[in-house]
Amino acid sequence: MSHYMLVVVGEDVDHQLAPYAESLDVEEYEDSDGELTTYNPDSKYDYYTVGGRYKGRLKLKTGHLADMALIGDVDLSHAITPYAILINGEWIENSVSWTLSDSAREIEGVKWKAFCGGIFTALSKDTQITVLDCHM
Numbered sequence: 001m002s003h004y005m006l007v008v009v010g011e012d013v014d015h016q017l018a019p020y021a022e023s024l025d026v027e028e029y030e031d032s033d034g035e036l037t038t039y040n041p042d043s044k045y046d047y048y049t050v051g052g053r054y055k056g057r058l059k060l061k062t063g064h065l066a067d068m069a070l071i072g073d074v075d076l077s078h079a080i081t082p083y084a085i086l087i088n089g090e091w092i093e094n095s096v097s098w099t100l101s102d103s104a105r106e107i108e109g110v111k112w113k114a115f116c117g118g119i120f121t122a123l124s125k126d127t128q129i130t131v132l133d134c135h136m
Contacts, residue, residue: 004083005054006045006132007116009123013050013130016086020044022136044084044091045134052133072125079120080131081113 008016018024022043031037051057056065059078084093094112120129 001135003053003133003135005057005080006048006084006086006134007080007082008130008132009085009087009119009127011128013132016089017045017048019089020086020091022046042091043136044093045136048132048134050130050132054131054133057131058129068128068130070125071120071123071127071129074120074129076117076120079113079117081109081116082131084134085116085119087119 010016020040020042022040022045024040024043025038026040028036028038029041031039051067055067057080058066058069059075060066060069060073061075062073084091086092094109123129
């Protein structure tokens, strides 16, 4: 089990996260072992909290720290790099393989950071973002 940082773009965080809850029962299906199950195959977390161990990761232009803010109020020169982003119902995560060499992981990490920065800078300034501490 582990914790990771998720940034949810937009309002109604609970609603956006609902399809990814481990506790969500889905229509019965046969899993890869041939067993019938209602386990959510799209599950990404079993619980989460706003901020949590990632409390204050959004540095605002005022110098204050926050867990939720409008992107226009966030100092993007101190951009955060989450493990995953949830935007418009789409879960996008950093899928860097730990089997890569250290230098290859570092290169992929730089690409992921740039990708996240591109998403954040493209958002309308009145778009809310929320930092979550997710557990799986």
